[in-house]
Amino acid sequence: xxxxxxxxxxxxxxxxxxxxxxxxxxxxxxxxxxxxxxxxxxxxxxxxxxxxxxxxxxxxxxxxxxxxxxxxxxxxxxxxxxxxxxxxxxxxxxxxxxxxxxxxxxxxxxxxxxxxxxxxxxxxxxxxxxxxxxxxxxxxxxxxxxxxxxxxxxxxxxxxxxxxxxxxxxxxxxxxxxxxxxxxxxxxxxxxxxxxxxxxxxxxxxxxxxxxxxxxxxxxxxxxxxxxxxxxxxxxxxxxxxxxxxxxxxxxxxxxxxxxxxxxxxxxxxxxxxxxxxxxxxxxxxxxxxxxxxxxxxxxxxxxxxxxxxxx
Amino acid sequence: xxxxxxxxxxxxxxxxxxxxxxxxxxxxxxxxxxxxxxxxxxxxxxxxxxxxxxxxxxxxxxxxxxxxxxxxxxxxxxxxxxxxxxxxxxxxxxxxxxxxxxxxxxxxxxxxxxxxxxxxxxxxxxxxxxxxxxxxxxxxxxxxxxxxxxxxxxxxxxxxxxxxxxxxxxxxxxxxxxxxxxxxxxxxxxxxxxxxxxxxxxxxxxxxxxxxxxxxxxxxxxxxxxxxxxxxxxxxxxxxxxxxxxxxxxxxxxxxxxxxxxxxxxxxxxxxxxxxxxxxxxxxxxxxxxxxxxxxxxxxxx
Numbered sequence: 291x292x293x294x295x296x297x298x299x300x301x302x303x304x305x306x307x308x309x310x311x312x313x314x315x316x317x318x319x320x321x322x323x324x325x326x327x328x329x330x331x332x333x334x335x336x337x338x339x340x341x342x343x344x345x346x347x348x349x350x351x352x353x354x355x356x357x358x359x360x361x362x363x364x365x366x367x368x369x370x371x372x373x374x375x376x377x378x379x380x381x382x383x384x385x386x387x388x389x390x391x392x393x394x395x396x397x398x399x400x401x402x403x404x405x406x407x408x409x410x411x412x413x414x415x416x417x418x419x420x421x422x423x424x425x426x427x428x429x430x431x432x433x434x435x436x437x438x439x440x441x442x443x444x445x446x447x448x449x450x451x452x453x454x455x456x457x458x459x460x461x462x463x464x465x466x467x468x469x470x471x472x473x474x475x476x477x478x479x480x481x482x483x484x485x486x487x488x489x490x491x492x493x494x495x496x497x498x499x500x501x502x503x504x505x506x507x508x509x510x511x512x513x514x515x516x517x518x519x520x521x522x523x524x525x526x527x528x529x530x531x532x533x534x535x536x537x538x539x540x541x542x543x544x545x546x547x548x549x550x551x552x553x554x555x556x557x558x559x560x561x562x563x564x565x566x567x568x569x570x571x572x573x574x575x576x577x578x579x580x581x582x583x584x585x586x587x588x589x590x591x592x593x594x595x596x597x598x599x600x601x602x
Numbered sequence: 603x604x605x606x607x608x609x610x611x612x613x614x615x616x617x618x619x620x621x622x623x624x625x626x627x628x629x630x631x632x633x634x635x636x637x638x639x640x641x642x643x644x645x646x647x648x649x650x651x652x653x654x655x656x657x658x659x660x661x662x663x664x665x666x667x668x669x670x671x672x673x674x675x676x677x678x679x680x681x682x683x684x685x686x687x688x689x690x691x692x693x694x695x696x697x698x699x700x701x702x703x704x705x706x707x708x709x710x711x712x713x714x715x716x717x718x719x720x721x722x723x724x725x726x727x728x729x730x731x732x733x734x735x736x737x738x739x740x741x742x743x744x745x746x747x748x749x750x751x752x753x754x755x756x757x758x759x760x761x762x763x764x765x766x767x768x769x770x771x772x773x774x775x776x777x778x779x780x781x782x783x784x785x786x787x788x789x790x791x792x793x794x795x796x797x798x799x800x801x802x803x804x805x806x807x808x809x810x811x812x813x814x815x816x817x818x819x820x821x822x823x824x825x826x827x828x829x830x831x832x833x834x835x836x837x838x839x840x841x842x843x844x845x846x847x848x849x850x851x852x853x854x855x856x857x858x859x860x861x862x863x864x865x866x867x868x869x870x871x872x873x874x875x876x877x878x879x880x881x882x883x884x885x886x887x888x889x890x891x892x893x894x895x896x897x898x899x900x901x902x903x904x
Contacts, residue, residue, distance in 0.1 A: 321634040321636075322634070322636060322858070323858055323859050360857075361857050363731070363734075364731060364733060364855070364857045365733050365855070366733045366734065366735075366769075366795075366801050370733065370795075370801075373796065373827075374826070374827060374851070374854060374855050375854055375855050375856070375857075376854045376855065376856035376861040377854070379856070379857075418676075418677065420677060420678050420679055420683065421676075421677075421678075421679060422679065423679070482679065482683065483682050483683055483686040483687075488679055488683070513687070514686075514687065538687070541687060541688055541689045541690065542677065542678075542687050542688050542689065543688070543689035543692075544674055544677035544688075544689075544692075545636040545637050546636075546637050546638050546640075546668075546669050546673060546674065546695070546696065546699055547625075547635060547636055547637075547638065547667075547668055547669075547673070547858065551677075552636055552858075554636075556689055557689070557690075
């Protein structure tokens, strides 16, 4: 399936990435625990299905910010987790990853889209996606991304998307982990308020490192549409591989409980689908061949992109 | 005014009953606890306080665990990033919610109008994650933040601060000093490790001595399983001049939520508390996983 996607990109076609999973599940009232994968599997699968119906060429697994540290972090250490934590916590992440892939695949099969739509296994920064200062050193990041990439490879996703990377060194580690697991890898970067990576490292350097490491595509994401438009406008100047763009809409409204990540975006009405489509047209005009939606976007946003790109 | 009867009771060696969990009780009643529900379901939070007052609690603690400016700000790279992509109310939100948490407890007391004195304790925990002493901020930074937090809860009518789930003496010292500076009565509850020490390796003897020096009225143990509380109480009670207390969690932490188990039904939990009282504890209550039924069962220990 990936070869097909790849050749579409090579032919210069624009491919459509789905929209947000986490923020949309939260908006629909799913109580955010274990990404809804244990308690709300039907809602997760149904949302994948809606993105497919809206015309998405790629479904991303509902695994954003899912990694063992997410659970380990809130304990003193592993021993404390074993003592007072729910049984099985230390082995939970691979299980959730498998569930996430299965739900995306089931939605694809139900939609009759096997062989037409690719599933991207999604890994994201080991620490909070908005906290580049917490990103572990390369070797640590590689050691922690590796098993997650391997689970996705074993579950036969079509490719790996290292999403919302906020530093060059961790993106390199995630990319290396995916390559070692023999998966094609795409990498997306969080764009900071200054227009570079959230770490303030130059976007051009990040792209060069990703190309050197064998990334098949590089994307800009996790910032408001205007920022993504500016970043996409610069990508052509220094990017040889296909590149893409997807913005978040609304404002991040974290929970008052101290959780690692709870994808709640509010005030998203400020970006109705038609307006989002107009912005995305700019990304395509700037050379982006992959467009989609980040946090806050919904199947309605994907649908207008799909209509514009002739998917429906 | 609501605190004086409590102070007298402790000085006379009487037994004080705290409330039970509020965060996990919200979950047990099948509501998400992501935003403390202070803005979205205030009557629901107040209702739980009222249930605890009816169950006989002398002290009700606010629904403000880990609620602080820092908790919200930690989700962003820095101020510029937060202002750029964060919800517009984030700079004010924590203090508004903190104030609401105190007001809801005060209102619950007015609603139930118990004939006995009930004190409202502002439940404040460590600035960083409660089980991670490695993340404790530097003293002067922590002092600034506690001044703000304790100031808000005092202004909104808290009778005392229950500084709870504390993992290091250093952070407890700062919080106790700030409470004293604001003339706010302060109780401090430490998390005991299996070893009967703090997670930092510091001893409970040293902890209680440091708290007494800073004018803390009671030193407690919380947020550990009953067995660890029992071990810790043996270390704490013999070394304390102030009243000691304990409230254990029951069930298991299943982040971001709680796993309820039937291991400690009210009658069994009461027996554990009776053991802590035997060891010297005078303040008894419940941490995560406990319910109004558990607090009702503790009335027999007065």
